[in-house]
Amino acid sequence: MSGSSPEEELWTIGRLIAWTTDYLRRNGSESPRLETEILLAHALGWPRVKLYMNINEEVGASGRTEFRNLVRKRSEGVPVAYLVGHKEFYSLDFEVSPAVLIPRSDTETLVMTFLEMAKPLTDPLCVDVGTGSGCVPVACAMHHPTARFVAIDISEPAAEVARRNVAKHGLADRVEVRVGNLLEPLKPGDSPDFILSNPPYIPSSDIPKLERNVRDYEPHSALDGGPDGLEIVRQLVDQAAMKLKSGGIILIEIGFDQGEAVRSLYSQDPNWKSVDLRKDLAGIPRVVVLTRS
DSSP states (O other): OOSOSOTTSOOBHHHHHHHHHHHHHHTTOSSHHHHHHHHHHHHHTOOHHHHHHTTTOBOOHHHHHHHHHHHHHHHTTOOHHHHHTEEEETTEEEEOOTTSOOOOGGGHHHHHHHHHHHTTOSSOEEEEESOTTSHHHHHHHHHSTTOEEEEEESOHHHHHHHHHHHHHTTOTTTEEEEESSTTTTOOTTOOOSEEEEOOOOBOGGGGGGSOHHHHTTSOGGGTBOOTTSOHHHHHHHHHHHHHSOTTOEEEEEOOTTOHHHHHHHHTTOTTEEEEEEEEOTTSOEEEEEEEEO
16 A cells, blocks of 8 residues: 555455554554554445455555545544544444544443433433533433433534534434533523533643643643643532532542542532442543532
């Protein structure tokens, strides 16, 4: 594909996958085969499964050119999700763009915790703060048939992505996207049963140390949590204490080493009846659960 092989050699699906998997591996990709297949399927406009159904088929010049451009950008650090414009989260497909954080499997713990705790409730009013692509409220509403969500983001471009994802999944009647800072867009009569958030929680000093594909391409406003990583968490919890109904619950995703710090912040706070931590599938405390007094 680089031109080092004779032009008459056929660039079949299988050969492109093999060559590019090795190339991406040498360029630091942790999932070179998967990334290769996603990019090639996107370049050809195919579902991934079709690659295996046509493994010996030659790829034409236009398809190779499109694929080559995608691979070059990936080798420069551009995340695959931004190159193809979508990402799977909680078995659902979401549009993404550089205006939003790419959905991650860690955040599925936030969804699972909500679904467990909200299961007995009918028609709960829920708020998702820093909604980004809208993946959290959409996944929650898809699996809780009566939950209503207000999805909030400070970024209008992010909110536009979220609105498209809400419409794509047919949830415009139960998920409303609003623009503003933290809980400010709530109306006077809004008294949520649940507040959910995957806020920025990376300490500012750690941002330069992040992997290139995160540091250089994902929005820092969705990553930078201030000096200790908990600046936005504290602001959100303070506002939630004024907005949640009695017995209401706030669920916040946190960093792998922040659980005890958050617990110590609120374990003696009279606004909160209880402070619990929920672990992700790797056994790492991932979601803090605060129940309003």
